[in-house]
Amino acid sequence: MAAGTVGVGIIGAGNISDQYLTHLTKFPDVRLLAIGDLFEDRAQAQADAYGVPTGGGIPSVLEHPDIEIVVNLTIPAAHVEVSEAIIAAGKHVWSEKPIGVDRESSLGLLEKADAAGLRVGIAPDTVLGPGVQTAKRAIARGDIGRPLFAHTSFQWQGPELFHPSPAFLYARGGGPLLDMGPYYVSALIHFFGPVAAVAALGLKASESRLVQAGPQTGDDFPVEVPSTVSVLMEFEEGGQAQSLYSFDSPLFRHGVVEITGTEGTMVIPDPNTFGGAIRITRPLAEVFVPPAPVIQQVDDVPQEGVLVGRGLGVLDMARSIRENRPHVATGRFGYHVLDTLLSIEESAEARQFVRVASTVDEVGSLPADFDPFAATL
Structure with missing residues (x-):
């Protein structure tokens, strides 16, 4: 097994790449070596901005001999295709959420990775941060007794208010459910375990929207998926949750997660x-x-751990490769999240409860003393 720091590359130099680049360039245990994109000048610009040695086309990442993990930051519809190319190049994959937009190709990706002896990690890694991880430890030690149910909410007018190319966020694989749902569903699975069944209703406020920021301002684009989804979830271990995901609400309310025990x-x-x-x-x-x-008495729970940002899951994967242990945000976890979200879509369309076919083993955690800025390899 190789020793020392882990070489990392990125495919996709769009908006979210800044968040990954900001942190991956500061973690001592990884070396960011190359950025690739279909638009090579955009990749080069990001490489120059963050001091990454190579910026160019996608082959500059896939063919780099010192890269072990490739971070897939392409649009959802391309996630599986790009991740399969990474596996074929003999490299581990960390992919932005979701793992894919359908079950068959997403499972196929995991099977190819297993056959090649390579790892797949799936965002979001926000749930690996001190917020969710501290809460998870508190619930596990019984701070609220036995968990019973959860309430979550994400609602606002929609990403066209700021995103220069928002159409993909309303296309298949997008919408508030597939765009924002992974954060909330991932957190709930960390707290309650695998999802057993779901029920949902969905609606569209309109069949098209207008871009409101950037050079495409005023252009219209189709709304292919529900822009508001109301969800009930039942977990294998008996807990329940209700959630709202909406791009139709003038009231901006987000980040609502309440766990009642x-x-x-x-x-x-x-x-x-x-x-x-x-x-x-x-x-x-x-x-x-x-x-x-x-x-009523209100108790504060002190947050444990070092606060960072996107790239934390990549770092956990890098360290786990060197330490020969499982990483936390596995491809199987990401697949169960996707399966749950697609089951919600199917429930909203059929207007009936839908059983979630997949499950996932006990979800791991990061230790409270996990320090992203320590040189451990």
């Missing part, structure tokens, strides 16, 4: 971020007699 309700940070405040509201200590004010 037999001994308290925990409010956790936005799962699209890596950290934040964690608070537990306790049951009333005495009989409440209206109109007296409701006074």
